[in-house]
Amino acid sequence: MAAPKPESKFIELKPFTDEMVVNMGPQHPSTHGVLRLELKLDGEVVREAIPHIGYLHRCFEKHSENLSYPQIIPFTDRMDYIAAMNQNWGFCLAVEKLMAADEKKGFEVPERAEYLRVLICELNRIGSHLLSFGTYGMDIGAFTPFLYAFRDREKILLLFEKICGARLTYNYVRIGGVSRDMPPQFLDEVKEFIDYFEPKIDQYNSLLTDNEIFMERTTGVAVMDNAMAINYGITGPNLRGAGSQWDLRKDEPYSIYDRFDFDVAYGKEIPEIGAVLGDCWNRYKVRMDEMKESVRIIRQILEGDIPDGPIMAEMKAVRPPKGEIFFRSEAPRGELGFYIVSDGTPKPVRVRAKSPCFTALSALQELSRGLMVADIIAIIGSIDIVMGEVDR
Amino acid sequence: MTPQEIYTRLKGEFGESILSFEETVVDPFIVVAPESIADVGRYLAEGEALVFDFLMCLSGVDLSVKAEDLEVVYHLYSMTHRHNVVLKVIVHKENPRVPTVENIWKTANWHERETFDLYGIVFDGHSDLKRILLPDDWEGHPLRKDYKEPDFYRSMRVPY
Amino acid sequence: MLPVFQQFVQNPFPEFFAQAGSENLSQLVLEFLRSHVPFLATLPDPVLQLIAMLAVCVIFVAVVPLLPLFLVLAERKVSAHIQDRVGPMRVGPHGVLQTLADGVKLIFKEDHIPRQGDKILFIVAPYIIFACSFAVFAAIPFGKSILVSNLNIGIFYIMAISSVVVIGVIMAGWASNSKWSLLGALRSAAQIVSYEIPIGLSILAVVMLVESLKMQDIVMNQGGLGILSWIVFRTPFTFIAFFVFFISAIAEVNRTPFDLPEAESELVAGFHTEYSGMRFALFFIAEYANMFAVSAIAATLFLGGWKGIIPGYEFLGGTPGFVIKTMLLVFVMMWIRWTLPRLRVDQLMNLCWKYLIPISFFNILGIGIWVLIFQNDRNPAHIGISLLIIILGIIGAYLVLGKRSSQSPAPRASSA
Numbered sequence: 001m002a003a004p005k006p007e008s009k010f011i012e013l014k015p016f017t018d019e020m021v022v023n024m025g026p027q028h029p030s031t032h033g034v035l036r037l038e039l040k041l042d043g044e045v046v047r048e049a050i051p052h053i054g055y056l057h058r059c060f061e062k063h064s065e066n067l068s069y070p071q072i073i074p075f076t077d078r079m080d081y082i083a084a085m086n087q088n089w090g091f092c093l094a095v096e097k098l099m100a101a102d103e104k105k106g107f108e109v110p111e112r113a114e115y116l117r118v119l120i121c122e123l124n125r126i127g128s129h130l131l132s133f134g135t136y137g138m139d140i141g142a143f144t145p146f147l148y149a150f151r152d153r154e155k156i157l158l159l160f161e162k163i164c165g166a167r168l169t170y171n172y173v174r175i176g177g178v179s180r181d182m183p184p185q186f187l188d189e190v191k192e193f194i195d196y197f198e199p200k201i202d203q204y205n206s207l208l209t210d211n212e213i214f215m216e217r218t219t220g221v222a223v224m225d226n227a228m229a230i231n232y233g234i235t236g237p238n239l240r241g242a243g244s245q246w247d248l249r250k251d252e253p254y255s256i257y258d259r260f261d262f263d264v265a266y267g268k269e270i271p272e273i274g275a276v277l278g279d280c281w282n283r284y285k286v287r288m289d290e291m292k293e294s295v296r297i298i299r300q301i302l303e304g305d306i307p308d309g310p311i312m313a314e315m316k317a318v319r320p321p322k323g324e325i326f327f328r329s330e331a332p333r334g335e336l337g338f339y340i341v342s343d344g345t346p347k348p349v350r351v352r353a354k355s356p357c358f359t360a361l362s363a364l365q366e367l368s369r370g371l372m373v374a375d376i377i378a379i380i381g382s383i384d385i386v387m388g389e390v391d392r
Numbered sequence: 393m394t395p396q397e398i399y400t401r402l403k404g405e406f407g408e409s410i411l412s413f414e415e416t417v418v419d420p421f422i423v424v425a426p427e428s429i430a431d432v433g434r435y436l437a438e439g440e441a442l443v444f445d446f447l448m449c450l451s452g453v454d455l456s457v458k459a460e461d462l463e464v465v466y467h468l469y470s471m472t473h474r475h476n477v478v479l480k481v482i483v484h485k486e487n488p489r490v491p492t493v494e495n496i497w498k499t500a501n502w503h504e505r506e507t508f509d510l511y512g513i514v515f516d517g518h519s520d521l522k523r524i525l526l527p528d529d530w531e532g533h534p535l536r537k538d539y540k541e542p543d544f545y546r547s548m549r550v551p552y
Numbered sequence: 553m554l555p556v557f558q559q560f561v562q563n564p565f566p567e568f569f570a571q572a573g574s575e576n577l578s579q580l581v582l583e584f585l586r587s588h589v590p591f592l593a594t595l596p597d598p599v600l601q602l603i604a605m606l607a608v609c610v611i612f613v614a615v616v617p618l619l620p621l622f623l624v625l626a627e628r629k630v631s632a633h634i635q636d637r638v639g640p641m642r643v644g645p646h647g648v649l650q651t652l653a654d655g656v657k658l659i660f661k662e663d664h665i666p667r668q669g670d671k672i673l674f675i676v677a678p679y680i681i682f683a684c685s686f687a688v689f690a691a692i693p694f695g696k697s698i699l700v701s702n703l704n705i706g707i708f709y710i711m712a713i714s715s716v717v718v719i720g721v722i723m724a725g726w727a728s729n730s731k732w733s734l735l736g737a738l739r740s741a742a743q744i745v746s747y748e749i750p751i752g753l754s755i756l757a758v759v760m761l762v763e764s765l766k767m768q769d770i771v772m773n774q775g776g777l778g779i780l781s782w783i784v785f786r787t788p789f790t791f792i793a794f795f796v797f798f799i800s801a802i803a804e805v806n807r808t809p810f811d812l813p814e815a816e817s818e819l820v821a822g823f824h825t826e827y828s829g830m831r832f833a834l835f836f837i838a839e840y841a842n843m844f845a846v847s848a849i850a851a852t853l854f855l856g857g858w859k860g861i862i863p864g865y866e867f868l869g870g871t872p873g874f875v876i877k878t879m880l881l882v883f884v885m886m887w888i889r890w891t892l893p894r895l896r897v898d899q900l901m902n903l904c905w906k907y908l909i910p911i912s913f914f915n916i917l918g919i920g921i922w923v924l925i926f927q928n929d930r931n932p933a934h935i936g937i938s939l940l941i942i943i944l945g946i947i948g949a950y951l952v953l954g955k956r957s958s959q960s961p962a963p964r965a966s967s968a
Binding site for chain 2: 059098101231232234244251322324335337358366391392
């Protein structure tokens with residue numbers, strides 16, 4: 001029998017709000033693909049945001065086990081389709097390094113091919129960051145930067161179309177070189193684009209980066225400090241936004257990056273505008289600065305001489321020796337690692353792609369706690385994920 | 393530190409738990425007994441002059457149809473000292489269980505979920521071990537070499 | 553019987569809706585009917601008045617929806633040119649018929665009602681919003697006699713009617729049975745209710761100066777000295793009040809940077825997520841009608857209404873002048889929309905409660921003092937003082953606030 005209630009003249013009013021569970025995605029305008037977030041909301045405040053992924057899982061790793069090495073390259077295109085050149089290159093670098101372990105099978109990638117790879121991948125980096133800039137503006141509510149970004153990205157895609165015939169999935173960088181040489185006048189067109197594009201970056205900075213409302217929305221939001229970023233395995237612009245100056249192109253130079261003079265863009269504390277290391281604004285700003293650095297690298301390629309010669313190494317067949325390798329390269333979204341296990345046959349035993357977006361997304365749950373719905377959008381945009389790469 | 397030095401140091405610290413050291417491959421790796429991987433990981437992450445604060449990759453491997461073993465490979469890197477090491481854990485296919493390293497490197501959380509999803513390796517002590525890429529009601533672990541895809545998934549034909 | 557009816561037609565609610573003055577649209581029509589349509593002139597006066605009023609209603613209902621039709625096209629063209637593209641070009645020359653085509657498409661679309669939603673509320677909501685945003689036009693003076701009714705509480709009526717819109721928004725959000733819609737509706741409720749206050753207070757500033765709630769009186773008060781007699785320049789406080797009003801008006805009609813109720817990147821489409829077809833079109837039309845309405849109110853209250861720029865000349869005066877002023881404000885709204893990002897919900901409330909409302913209260917105090925000292929005599933000397941203060945104020949504000957920029961700190965250190 002229940003104990004009698006203590007008598008009270010007054011009805012005690014306890015303000016009580018129910019937790020609202022909202023499914024954000026998989027079809028949502030600003031989840032950048034098919035990401036589903038399970039939001040537990042207290043009014044506008046997010047108690048917890050749980051990411052659910054896998055809607056774009058296309059079994060890259062399973063496919064790879066049944067394909068020969070050159071056949072895998074088109075599949076890497078489809079991982080991060082925004083920066084497919086860098087994905088191609090990352091895979092090829094890993095295979096080349098694995099083959100170099102055997103003196104008989106090892107080969108040198110021709111100089112000309114290396115220059116072409118750097119040129120094209122830096123262009124792709126600009127294209128990727130442009131897309132990130134545009135969509136981030138749109139996430140925050142400014143529609144116009146999006147169209148400006150696409151206008152300029154279109155010019156890059158036209159260049160790619162000229163060099164490899166494709167606009168999205170290039171399959172251009174191959175094991176041992178590149179698939180075809182550049183057409184005549186290509187360098188002039190690249191120069192024309194670079195000359196056109198460089199002043200545009202400042203224009204975009206004044207349009208969006210320095211916008212009062214934009215700064216209000218992004219500075220100091222979702223701060224991910226350096227230690228947390230490293231603990232979460234976050235790389236690329238997201239890590240550099242936290243103040244680290246870690247860039248594989250500089251710290252472990254692969255290919256011919258050691259020949260170019262460029263700075264690593266990294267986040268800064270700017271009290272005037274309230275920017276803190278590792279907030280959304282810094283993560284975003286690093287990308288804007290990185291575009292300038294990419295322009296610098298491309299200028300150096302254009303001003304220097306691209307050596308003549310073959311664009312493909314001489315080799316019999318792609319058949320790496322028995323062994324395993326983990327190689328990472330600096331893709332626009334962070335360090336793209338490929339772990340390849342070979343048993344000496346033309347097909348790999350295991351190909352594992354370590355995607356930077358995957359790790360970046362895993363930090364979302366911790367980043368978003370206690371923020372508002374609108375901030376979730378700001379975070380997703382600032383960590384710049386491509387679902388194709390998250391789900392693979 | 394080179395992998396050889398790290399191996400000697402680990403051997404001195406953990407003795408029998410460090411099973412072997414493979415040097416002949418491109419990336420040398422240290423094989424660790426499954427039950428002690430979490431301790432080894434914590435030692436590597438916090439040990440003096442080691443400071444492996446960055447887990448680059450965590451992957452499961454199944455070498456062949458005939459083999460009885462699954463591997464879990466840990467690629468570690470130290471941002472402070474700029475050196476790397478590869479750890480390997482070999483478990484039996486029947487009951488693959490490995491202690492989680494999620495408490496040491498948070499990035500392991502999702503990587504372990506993915507390895508569980510695709511290989512069926514259970515990570516003991518993991519906070520939220522469930523499928524991540526595949527649907528929750530999927531049967532089997534597709535990256536195992538002996539995996540046979542089901543004929544039907546929710547009355548949809550799978551092989552095409 | 554007849555006198556009562558006549559009384560009712562002339563003055564349905566004698567307490568509030570006194571038909572003051574002879575100049576409004578129905579009387580214009582009445583005179584036209586009397587003098588140009590002989591066979592109607594023989595009818596008794598009340599019947600004729602009834603016909604005149606119905607005619608005005610028909611004109612009103614037929615003409616006003618054309619505005620959104622034009623504004624939608626204008627917005628698409630303006631946004632296109634801001635974004636370095638050309639906008640709709642296919643339907644008609646330069647795509648002028650595009651909105652018409654869209655409208656036809658929307659009419660033929662499936663009218664979808666969520667199965668678990670509240671059906672009645674779902675159907676009623678768009679009509680409430682539509683009706684309210686059009687009822688506002690009844691009190692807006694487009695010209696000396698182009699006005700449906702010169703209510704003696706004109707501006708008060710406009711405020712009252714336009715706040716009913718929020719009920720429709722909440723109904724739509726609730727009835728949709730969608731969490732996104734509900735979030736959008738609640739955001740909208742909080743936003744509109746909050747921003748009513750600075751709007752009301754800045755209108756009060758004007759009313760204090762003019763000493764009348766009648767729209768036509770407010771316009772009449774701004775004549776004589778052309779642009780100098782516009783209320784916006786008359787005192788420094790009304791100058792501030794104009795900007796407070798305009799900012800709040802943008803929030804009131806849910807446009808960027810205050811478009812949180814329908815923030816497409818956050819809430820999909822906010823309170824009208826679940827609407828389709830013609831019901832969606834009603835929301836759409838209402839939004840643009842609202843936009844025009846608040847611009848027209850701003851033009852009437854602060855920018856001289858249908859009074860001209862240069863004293864003595866009808867240049868930029870009359871109905872065309874009024875429409876040009878309104879369209880200019882509408883254009884500024886579009887310009888802002890396609891340039892600025894969106895605020896967060898707490899920042900939106902901060903802006904309202906911590907900045908706009910205190911500023912408005914300060915304004916009211918200031919206006920009171922100003923009227924005490926200078927009276928409202930439209931003396932050029934007083935307007936001169938006011939202009940001087942405004943210019944000094946702008947320069948001062950620029951020097952104090954300056955421009956925050958990420959580029960200002962020292963150039964990036966080279967890491968190489």
